[in-house]
Amino acid sequence: MPRTVDREEQRRHIGTALLRLVSERGLDEVSVRTVAAAAGRSPGAVQKYFRTKEEMLAFAAELAGERVERRMAGVDTSLPPRRALRALILTTLPVDAERRAEATAQLAFAVHATHHPRLAATRRQVDEDVRQALAAWLEVAGYGAHATAVADAVIALSDGLALRMLYAPQEHEHLLTVLDHALDVLLPDPPVMG
Amino acid sequence: MPRTVDREEQRRHIGTALLRLVSERGLDEVSVRTVAAAAGRSPGAVQKYFRTKEEMLAFAAELAGERVERRMAGVDTSLPPRRALRALILTTLPVDAERRAEATAQLAFAVHATHHPRLAATRRQVDEDVRQALAAWLEVAGYGAHATAVADAVIALSDGLALRMLYAPQEHEHLLTVLDHALDVLLPDPPVMG
DNA sequence: TCCTTTGGGATACAGTCGTATTCTAAAGCG
DNA sequence: CGCTTTAGAATACGACTGTATCCCAAAGGA
Numbered sequence: 001m002p003r004t005v006d007r008e009e010q011r012r013h014i015g016t017a018l019l020r021l022v023s024e025r026g027l028d029e030v031s032v033r034t035v036a037a038a039a040g041r042s043p044g045a046v047q048k049y050f051r052t053k054e055e056m057l058a059f060a061a062e063l064a065g066e067r068v069e070r071r072m073a074g075v076d077t078s079l080p081p082r083r084a085l086r087a088l089i090l091t092t093l094p095v096d097a098e099r100r101a102e103a104t105a106q107l108a109f110a111v112h113a114t115h116h117p118r119l120a121a122t123r124r125q126v127d128e129d130v131r132q133a134l135a136a137w138l139e140v141a142g143y144g145a146h147a148t149a150v151a152d153a154v155i156a157l158s159d160g161l162a163l164r165m166l167y168a169p170q171e172h173e174h175l176l177t178v179l180d181h182a183l184d185v186l187l188p189d190p191p192v193m194g
Numbered sequence: 195m196p197r198t199v200d201r202e203e204q205r206r207h208i209g210t211a212l213l214r215l216v217s218e219r220g221l222d223e224v225s226v227r228t229v230a231a232a233a234g235r236s237p238g239a240v241q242k243y244f245r246t247k248e249e250m251l252a253f254a255a256e257l258a259g260e261r262v263e264r265r266m267a268g269v270d271t272s273l274p275p276r277r278a279l280r281a282l283i284l285t286t287l288p289v290d291a292e293r294r295a296e297a298t299a300q301l302a303f304a305v306h307a308t309h310h311p312r313l314a315a316t317r318r319q320v321d322e323d324v325r326q327a328l329a330a331w332l333e334v335a336g337y338g339a340h341a342t343a344v345a346d347a348v349i350a351l352s353d354g355l356a357l358r359m360l361y362a363p364q365e366h367e368h369l370l371t372v373l374d375h376a377l378d379v380l381l382p383d384p385p386v387m388g
Numbered sequence: 389t390c391c392t393t394t395g396g397g398a399t400a401c402a403g404t405c406g407t408a409t410t411c412t413a414a415a416g417c418g
Numbered sequence: 419c420g421c422t423t424t425a426g427a428a429t430a431c432g433a434c435t436g437t438a439t440c441c442c443a444a445a446g447g448a
Contacts, residue, residue, distance in 0.1 A: 002418080003414085004423095004424075004425095005424085005425070008263070010425095024310065025309060026306070026310075027222075027305075028306075029309075031405065031406080032406065032407085033404080033405080042426065042428075043406095043428090044425095044426060044427050045426045046424070046426095047408090048424090051407090052407080053405095053407090104308055107308075107357075108305055108308075110357055110361060111301050111360075112220070113359070113361040114298055115220035115222075115223075116243040119361075120267070120358045120362070122363050123316075123361055123362075124361070124431095132261075141362050146375055147376040148403080149372050149376075150375070152372040153372050153376040155354065156351050156354030156357075156369075156376075157350050157354055158350075159350075159353070159354035160350030160352070160353035160354035160355075161354075163301075163304055163351075163353055163354075164321070164350060164353070165306070166308045167307040167313075167314040167317055167318070168314070168318050170318075174346070175346065178343050178346040178347050181340055181343040181347065182343075182380070185379045185380055186379055197394050197443095197444055197445045197446075198446085199395065204395095225434080225435065226437085235396080235397095236397045236398075237398090237436095238399090239395075240396095241396095241437075242394090242395065242435095246436080246437080247435095247436065268427090308393070309390080
């Protein structure tokens with residue numbers, strides 16, 4: 001068994017290049033050849049790790065989902081509820097170059113998923129994870145009454161804000177105040193215990 | 195000047211076919227040839243009305259924007275505020291086949307606009323119109339204090355809900371209850387006058 | 389009626405797409 | 419060392435892309 005290589009690492013390398021390409025040039029600029037170029041590989045090499053383009057996209061979509069979950073898991077949820085929730089949401093908004101790239105990829109995949117059941121399934125899985133985590137956290141923070149409704153509203157709100165921030169970066173700051181106002185009414189401060 | 199034809203009507207006919215194609219098969223299935231087929235024309239005929247594909251997409255994007263504004267203008271805003279706002283939002287959500295088609299096209303164009311400045315400009319224009327109309331209406335309905343913030347929150351919320359409904363139609367009904375809960379907190383009932 | 393302009397279809401062309409196949413070189417194992 | 423398996427590049431192929439060009443039929447103005 002000669003010249004063996006960490007296949008999973010290679011797949012991640014290519015998947016990462018694909019996500020970078022999506023965020024910089026959009027999903028329709030993604031082809032086997034452009035991804036190979038972005039990853040510093042030959043198109044033939046990419047084919048060794050992904051038999052079809054669809055398989056490559058599915059892998060990248062999962063990779064993007066993992067990133068979201070990992071980033072949210074990194075937020076200090078012991079902060080005051082309102083601040084913690086704001087921090088959680090900010091990890092999904094295009095507030096800096098890195099998050100802008102990820103938000104772009106997320107939304108591109110979300111829209112793509114509308115017509116591609118396989119991608120839709122992985123999207124829903126990520127959504128479900130985020131939703132459960134958010135709802136559970138709202139519960140312990142004292143917002144048990146409408147935890148899941150608030151969680152879903154928060155997800156929808158941040159998706160909508162992210163979308164708008166992407167094609168209207170001028171409104172960036174204004175949209176952050178919109179977020180704050182929405183959080184004011186969604187999370188009455190202080191929380192009602194019980 | 196022989197054989198003259200209503201050019202604008204023809205452009206609309208082709209643009210309508212394009213939007214239908216986007217909603218049914220996604221934006222990456224849009225090509226000059228597929229649009230021509232969907233419109234019952236030859237590719238050459240389409241070229242007579244749109245010199246480039248980009249021009250065709252820009253026209254379709256404006257057409258889609260017009261539809262949103264027309265549909266919202268058709269809502270009876272003399273209803274009780276809460277009911278009227280709900281009706282306004284429902285015109286943008288994929289609650290039936292027709293609105294599903296439009297929401298799909300809207301979101302596809304929105305994401306596409308991220309990397310295409312010309313489309314982003316027309317998106318922003320539509321957003322601005324909707325935003326102003328919504329804010330003005332909230333003002334007379336007695337929610338003057340945070341009218342624009344509420345308007346923007348509502349827009350973001352419905353965009354996020356629409357996106358999710360498209361790739362997760364199973365959650366459709368649940369998401370409508372999420373909308374209602376969000377409206378409950380965004381529009382305290384009854385409104386505070388002044 | 390003829391001439392000119394137009395709508396609309398057909399065709400051509402160069403480029404890119406996804407994917408299958410074929411090649412070379414390298415590396416572990418006997 | 420030599421054999422075998424693999425990584426990875428190169429090539430090939432048919433389909434599709436956007437767009438330019440050409441051709442024909444139809445219709446209004448002279």
